[in-house]
Structure formats: structure tokens, C-alpha cells
Amino acid sequence: MTSAILQVNAITFTYNTTNQAALNKVTFEICPGSVTAILGPNGAGKTTLLHLLLGLHPPTSGSILLNEKPLKQYTRHELSQRIGLVPQTEYVPFAYNVLEYVILGRAPYLGPLDMPGDEDLRIAHDAIREVGISHLESRVIPELSGGELQLVLLARALCQQPAVLLLDEPTSHLDLANRNHTLRILDRLRRNGTTIIFSTHDPEAAALIADHLVLMRAGEVLDSGDLDQVFTSEILSRVYGTTVEVVPINGLRVVKSMGRLEA
Amino acid sequence: MHNKQLVKQRKVFFALLLILLPLLVLGISVFIGRYPKPLFMPISVLFNDELGRNLVLNLRIPRLITSALLGMSLATAGGVMQMLFRNPLVEPGFLGVTQGAGFGAALSILFLSTSPLVVELSATAFAVIGLLFSYFIARRVRFGGWVLRLVLSGIAVSALFSAGLGILKYMADPTSQLPEIVFWLLGGLWSVTWNDLLYILPVVVIGLVIIFLMRWRLNLLSLSDETAFSLGVSVGRERALLLAASVAVTAVVVSVAGIVGWIGLIIPHIARRIAGANAASFIPVSMSLGAVFGIVSDDLARTLMMGEIPLGIITSLIGAAVFIIMMTSRRMRISR
Numbered sequence: 139m140t141s142a143i144l145q146v147n148a149i150t151f152t153y154n155t156t157n158q159a160a161l162n163k164v165t166f167e168i169c170p171g172s173v174t175a176i177l178g179p180n181g182a183g184k185t186t187l188l189h190l191l192l193g194l195h196p197p198t199s200g201s202i203l204l205n206e207k208p209l210k211q212y213t214r215h216e217l218s219q220r221i222g223l224v225p226q227t228e229y230v231p232f233a234y235n236v237l238e239y240v241i242l243g244r245a246p247y248l249g250p251l252d253m254p255g256d257e258d259l260r261i262a263h264d265a266i267r268e269v270g271i272s273h274l275e276s277r278v279i280p281e282l283s284g285g286e287l288q289l290v291l292l293a294r295a296l297c298q299q300p301a302v303l304l305l306d307e308p309t310s311h312l313d314l315a316n317r318n319h320t321l322r323i324l325d326r327l328r329r330n331g332t333t334i335i336f337s338t339h340d341p342e343a344a345a346l347i348a349d350h351l352v353l354m355r356a357g358e359v360l361d362s363g364d365l366d367q368v369f370t371s372e373i374l375s376r377v378y379g380t381t382v383e384v385v386p387i388n389g390l391r392v393v394k395s396m397g398r399l400e401a
Numbered sequence: 402m403h404n405k406q407l408v409k410q411r412k413v414f415f416a417l418l419l420i421l422l423p424l425l426v427l428g429i430s431v432f433i434g435r436y437p438k439p440l441f442m443p444i445s446v447l448f449n450d451e452l453g454r455n456l457v458l459n460l461r462i463p464r465l466i467t468s469a470l471l472g473m474s475l476a477t478a479g480g481v482m483q484m485l486f487r488n489p490l491v492e493p494g495f496l497g498v499t500q501g502a503g504f505g506a507a508l509s510i511l512f513l514s515t516s517p518l519v520v521e522l523s524a525t526a527f528a529v530i531g532l533l534f535s536y537f538i539a540r541r542v543r544f545g546g547w548v549l550r551l552v553l554s555g556i557a558v559s560a561l562f563s564a565g566l567g568i569l570k571y572m573a574d575p576t577s578q579l580p581e582i583v584f585w586l587l588g589g590l591w592s593v594t595w596n597d598l599l600y601i602l603p604v605v606v607i608g609l610v611i612i613f614l615m616r617w618r619l620n621l622l623s624l625s626d627e628t629a630f631s632l633g634v635s636v637g638r639e640r641a642l643l644l645a646a647s648v649a650v651t652a653v654v655v656s657v658a659g660i661v662g663w664i665g666l667i668i669p670h671i672a673r674r675i676a677g678a679n680a681a682s683f684i685p686v687s688m689s690l691g692a693v694f695g696i697v698s699d700d701l702a703r704t705l706m707m708g709e710i711p712l713g714i715i716t717s718l719i720g721a722a723v724f725i726i727m728m729t730s731r732r733m734r735i736s737r
Contacts, residue, residue: 155543194630218633225628231487232623232678245621245632250639253617253681278678298632 149200175344178354222300243297472695479665497558501531588713663720
């Protein structure tokens with residue numbers, strides 16, 4: 139087995155504004171070139187965990203290692219060249235066109251007074267082509283649909299050429315066709331060697347693409363491991379706190395909620 | 402390749418236009434005024450009329466340059482603040498800066514001295530106090546993100562200063578001090594000399610150069626905190642630097658000119674209409690248009706009537722009219 143690109147060792151995290159821990163003794167490892175889904179219900183601490191992996195907040199206790207070196211030993215610039223983030227959604231108050239917005243992803247490679255050059259422009263064009271929205275390049279962001287915006291955010295993160303790509307609920311606003319389109323892009327990125335970690339509350343999206351699952355509930359990891367080991371009716375029911383059943387249909391795993399409304 | 406060259410040529414042409422346009426307007430404005438007779442001054446006055454030459458060299462030229470710097474500073478600072486606060490409706494003075502300056506000026510007129518330099522220093526000092534006050538209150542607000550907290554405390558501090566200003570106006574001698582305060586608040590450049598220009602020049606130049614050099618980076622600061630962080634931006638430090646630059650230029654300009662509204666709101670919007678939302682292109686356009694708008698507004702203020710029309714009235718009149726047109730016409734969106 140290759141050594142882990144990311145190691146999360148017993149991290150606990152508490153926001154300043156509350157006393158309750160948002161994450162409690164979270165531990166797992168990520169192999170390079172794998173796809174990991176962080177799966178759990180709303181409020182499980184998935185976004186907080188992604189923010190900690192990004193280095194946005196330091197853990198209250200425990201440590202996160204990137205290539206066996208603690209995150210806090212990297213400068214912000216070094217981190218941004220290695221880890222990219224696709225946020226759940228992004229409010230863009232100004233009417234940037236898609237190309238202007240995507241090329242902002244080159245910032246990690248530019249000094250404070252630099253402007254993107256021809257090479258950066260080429261990389262931005264490539265990133266836009268990679269997610270299949272070349273036809274939108276000169277459209278302005280506020281005119282895009284939710285699905286198109288999601289792809290723009292992804293293209294911006296690709297422009298960053300990160301070794302590790304974090305995505306926060308990348309499929310939750312998308313219809314089925316767009317969800318599968320996004321998952322196909324992630325699959326292609328994985329084959330090119332990018333390590334992908336995404337959070338989702340949708341177990342089917344996780345089952346379609348993930349190699350590993352980290353199952354979370356109320357700030358704790360309930361279970362983690364290879365998809366085949368942990369994607370079971372019993373474990374998922376515990377994660378979601380309601381009876382669910384994994385049903386194989388045509389080689390796909392479909393998750394049915396068996397709980398009735400009157401509980 | 403050929404296409405790329407064409408794009409480059411167009412860019413150079415556009416940049417030249419942005420530099421030459423304000424200079425041209427400035428050059429023409431040297432000959433606009435009410436001496437020797439209203440509207441236009443023949444060039445011969447410069448050579449044959451000593452009074453006319455002195456007037457142009459000692460009063461009109463420093464005033465014109467100041468009006469250009471005023472427009473440039475307010476337009477640029479407005480554009481920057483709109484991006485930092487992720488809100489296209491922000492004005493450069495809203496963090497307690499404008500009201501603080503007004504309070505400081507009135508305080509000086511009432512208790513210290515009416516000499517322009519003292520009034521300017523007092524106005525600058527209180528503009529900075531207004532900003533610092535907003536900033537420290539924002540740090541103590543217990544809810545909301547950085548932007549919301551600053552906006553809220555900016556509103557509160559502005560209200561405090563405008564109440565204080567009300568008290569000062571009420572206390573002022575209605576025959577001598579009150580008109581002075583009111584006139585200052587209306588905004589104008591009639592008293593500007595080379596000394597005033599030298600007072601604001603260093604701050605304005607340094608502030609605008611910082612903003613100009615970091616203009617592409619400004620885009621990154623208009624993103625959400627976590628996205629900006631993920632792109633390697635030191636959000637707090639870079640925001641503070643650009644905010645300090647914008648507030649500094651606004652504060653010195655306001656201290657000399659009084660309250661001149663609307664430039665910082667509408668010029669960035671017009672610039673975005675022309676050049677797009679990318680700060681790398683719209684900030685230079687804002688600078689150029691702001692300078693032109695400043696000069697032309699002051700031309701109108703000095704020549705339209707026998708006495709001066711306060712500059713703040715002219716800019717509000719034009720600004721509000723343009724704003725209404727922008728809001729109601731379908732092709733002009735606020736977000737741009």
C-alpha cells in the first residue's frame with residue numbers, strides 16, 4: 139500500500155462561538171489518487187471537516203498531515219498550490235465572465251502584484267474545456283444556471299492544478315444528468331492522478347464513484363473504509379438515524395428509505 | 402497570432418485613451434471660467450493680462466488638478482470598497498469616514514480655527530477616528546461575518562457623528578459659524594491653493610498606486626473568505642491594506658473638498674459597464690472617468706452662476722440622475 143497523502147489524526151474542533159465540538163476525535167487516511175466520499179446527514183460536520191483539511195481553521199487538538207508534514211508548516215501559498223476547494227455554492231456579486239472568473243484559480247502561482255499571463259490563460263482555457271463549458275466562456279456568471287455555476291467553480295479549482303481537490307456537496311444542487319456529468323469529470327480527474335475528497339449527504343452519488351467512505355454523524359466518524367465494506371444497510375441506517383436499505387439494481391447500488399413519515 | 406497582436410494593439414490604444422482623456426479635459430478647462438468674462442477665456446489672456454495669468458497659475462490650475470484627484474480618488478476608493486464589501490451599493494465614505502470628516506470640520510470651525518489647514522487637519526483626523534471606531538466596534542460585534550459587522554458598525558458610527566454634527570450646528574453662531582459649516586458640508590473647491598494640493602498629493606498618489614498595482618488581486622478579495630483562502634490569499638492582511646489605501650485617499654480628499662457625494666457610487670458602475678467586472682480593467686477606467694467627472698463637475702460649479710454652486714450639489718444632482726437612469730433602464734444592471 140502506498141503511503142497516505144493526507145492523514146487525519148484524532149482531530150477535534152470547536153468553533154469560537156459555541157462550546158459544543160463540531161468535530162470529535164476524527165481519524166482517517168486518504169491514499170493518493172483515490173476518491174473519498176465524506177457521507178453523513180446535514181449538520182454532521184462535513185463542511186467543517188473540509189475547511190480543516192483546507193487549512194482554513196487549525197484543529198483544536200489532533201493533527202492533519204499532508205505528505206507527512208503538518209498542514210501548519212506549509213505557507214498559505216504552498217497549501218493553495220496543493221489543495222483546491224470547490225465550495226457548495228458561491229455568491230458572485232459582480233458580473234465576471236466565466237473566463238475572468240476561472241482564471242482567478244491561477245492566484246496561487248502569482249505574486250501579489252502579478253497579473254495572469256499567456257500561460258495562465260492557456261491553463262484556464264484547458265480547465266474550462268475539461269469540464270465541458272467552452273461555449274459559456276464569455277457569458278457572465280449571474281446569468282448562469284445553478285448547474286453551470288457548479289461547473290465554473292470546478293473549472294476554477296482545476297485551474298489551480300491541485301494534487302488534492304476538496305468538493306463540498308458538489309452534486310446537491312444538480313439534477314440527475316448534471317450530477318452524473320460532474321461525477322464523470324471527477325472520475326476522469328482521478329484517473330489523471332488527482333486525489334478527490336467530497337462531502338455529500340447523497341449515498342447514491344457516493345456509491346457511484348467513491349473508493350472509500352468516511353461516514354459521519356454529529357461530528358464523529360461512525361465508520362470508514364472501502365466502499366464494499368461499509369456501504370451496507372445496517373451502517374447507513376445508523377448514519378442517517380432512519381431505516382434505509384441498499385438495493386442492487388442493474389449493478390448499481392440504490393438506497394431506499396424505509397422509514398415511514400408517522401415514525 | 403495575428404489576432405493576439407490585434408488585441409494587444411487595441412489594449413494599448415485603450416490605455417492611451419484613458420490617460421489622454423482626463424489630460425485633454427484638464428487642458429480645455431484651464432480656459433473655462435468667469436474671468437475676464439463668463440465661460441471661455443481667450444489664450445491671449447495668458448500672455449497679455451497679468452491678473453489673468455496669476456489667476457490661472459495660482460488658483461485655477463491647482464484647483465483643476467485637485468478636482469481631478471478628487472474624482473479619481475473617490476471613484477477608485479468606491480470601486481475598491483464595493484469589491485471588498487462584496488456589495489455594489491457601497492460608497493467610499495460609509496465607514497464613518499464622511500460623517501467623521503464633517504464633524505471634525507465643524508468642530509474646528511466652532512472651537513479651533515476657520516483657517517483651511519486647521520479645518521482640513523481636524524476633518525482628516527476625525528475621518529480616521531470614524532474609521533477606527535467602526536473597525537473596533539466591528540471587531541466586538543458578536544454575530545455575522547466580517548462584512549456585515551463592518552457595515553453595521555459603519556452605519557452606527559456615521560449616525561453618532563451626524564448627531565454630534567447636529568449638536569455643533571445647533572450651538573454655532575447663526576450669522577458667522579453656521580454658514581461656514583453648512584458651506585463646508587455642501588462641498589466645494591473654491592478655497593483650494595497649491596498648499597492644499599500639496600497636502601493631499603502624497604497620500605493620494607501612494608494610495609492610488611497601491612490600488613492600481615493590486616487591481617487584479619482585488620478580484621480575489623471579492624470572493625467568499627474560504628474560496629479566497631483556498632487560492633492562497635491572506636484575506637485579512639490584503640483587505641486591510643486595500644481598505645487603508647481607499648480610506649486614506651477618501652479622507653484627505655474629503656478634508657479639502659467637504660462632502661462630495663455620488664462620485665464613488667456611480668463612476669465604478671459606469672466603468673464596469675464599459676470594461677466589465679474584472680477589476681484589472683475597470684479600476685483604470687474608474688480612475689480616468691473619475692478624474693474627468695471631477696473636473697467637469699467643478700467646471701460647472703465655478704462657471705454656471707455668478708457665485709459658486711457648491712460642488713457637492715452638482716455631483717449629487719448628476720449622480721442621482723444617472724443612478725435613476727441606471728436603475729430603471731433594462732440594459733443597465735446594478736450588478737455590473
